[in-house]
Amino acid sequence: MAEDITHDQLEDHTPPSMHSAILATTPSGVVIEVAGSAGYCWGVERAIDLAVEASANKSRPTFTLGELIHNKLTVDRLEREHDIHVVQAAEEAPEGSALVVRAHGVPPQVREVARQRNLDLVDGTCPLVDIIHRRARELRAEGWTVCILGQRTHPEVIGILGSIDGEGFVLEKPEDVAALPPLKRVGVVLQSTLIAEKAAKIIAELVPRCRQIKHFNTICHVTTERQTEAKDLAHRSDVMLIVGSPHSSNTLKLEQVCRMEGCESHRIENVGDIDLAWFRGRKRVGIHGGASTPRETLDEIVRYLCDRLTEPEAAPV
Numbered sequence: 217m218a219e220d221i222t223h224d225q226l227e228d229h230t231p232p233s234m235h236s237a238i239l240a241t242t243p244s245g246v247v248i249e250v251a252g253s254a255g256y257c258w259g260v261e262r263a264i265d266l267a268v269e270a271s272a273n274k275s276r277p278t279f280t281l282g283e284l285i286h287n288k289l290t291v292d293r294l295e296r297e298h299d300i301h302v303v304q305a306a307e308e309a310p311e312g313s314a315l316v317v318r319a320h321g322v323p324p325q326v327r328e329v330a331r332q333r334n335l336d337l338v339d340g341t342c343p344l345v346d347i348i349h350r351r352a353r354e355l356r357a358e359g360w361t362v363c364i365l366g367q368r369t370h371p372e373v374i375g376i377l378g379s380i381d382g383e384g385f386v387l388e389k390p391e392d393v394a395a396l397p398p399l400k401r402v403g404v405v406l407q408s409t410l411i412a413e414k415a416a417k418i419i420a421e422l423v424p425r426c427r428q429i430k431h432f433n434t435i436c437h438v439t440t441e442r443q444t445e446a447k448d449l450a451h452r453s454d455v456m457l458i459v460g461s462p463h464s465s466n467t468l469k470l471e472q473v474c475r476m477e478g479c480e481s482h483r484i485e486n487v488g489d490i491d492l493a494w495f496r497g498r499k500r501v502g503i504h505g506g507a508s509t510p511r512e513t514l515d516e517i518v519r520y521l522c523d524r525l526t527e528p529e530a531a532p533v
């Protein structure tokens with residue numbers, strides 16, 4: 217039964233999104249390494265497949281609620297090749313059309329609007345995000361005060377809070393704990409892309425303020441794998457490129473992880489954002505990408521660097 221699926225069981229059924237790491241050497245001798253876990257994550261790939269499948273039914277138009285993923289290249293391709301358009305609210309989709317929900321999920325209120333408007337709701341919510349909704353509802357039903365650790369304005373967190381009718385608290389940082397009212401029993405769930413160390417710091421602040429804590433680690437295993445690989449790659453690189461949108465939470469977390477490792481890191485969306493001065497005197501460049509960044513964008517960056525970094529540089533003094 218769906219209700220019994222746990223995070224661990226789901227991990228057993230979700231491929232880890234691993235490719236082979238790419239190693240290339242530029243004519244100037246700079247070694248470029250692309251993380252094996254880069255590329256679309258399983259949840260994003262699933263949402264794209266569902267949208268494309270829905271668009272095959274030409275008897276009604278297909279829309280996505282917000283851009284399906286944080287990647288312009290893919291959003292443009294979906295529009296061009298599959299006639300999939302974007303609306304910003306369920307109310308904007310014409311009655312009877314198909315409306316695809318992103319992997320981040322939505323609050324139940326959006327499903328209700330879709331039902332009232334007779335929309336064919338195609339649920340691209342990542343099953344791992346579904347589990348967070350379910351955990352939050354369970355905690356509330358058992359009488360715990362629900363705290364969601366994550367970014368207040370992120371669609372995933374808005375969806376989780378909506379799943380408990382807004383009856384919970386969102387904590388972004390340890391300092392937020394001080395503003396909470398007195399609490400006895402606190403149930404905690406985490407945004408899927410949270411950095412584990414950050415979650416631990418917030419929970420450490422919560423512990424002395426309540427009698428009991430029940431905590432579900434709902435950080436997605438794909439996120440964990442990516443952050444671990446980014447950290448390792450940053451450790452052996454002179455400079456890191458993190459490829460993804462400034463709105464992509466998991467992309468920003470990858471950048472943070474690399475900076476925490478002490479590696480100079482630049483977030484870029486595509487080759488147009490690259491400054492060749494970053495590579496002056498550098499020997500190893502690491503590249504990782506957010507869960508919405510297609511492998512083709514990373515391949516293009518590798519080709520660009522191999523074409524441009526042609527002159528051997530003097531080693532830094």
Ligand code: SF4
Binds near residue numbers: 257258260319439
């Ligand atoms: S990062 Fe994890 S939770 Fe988010 S869509 Fe991908 S697999 Fe799902």
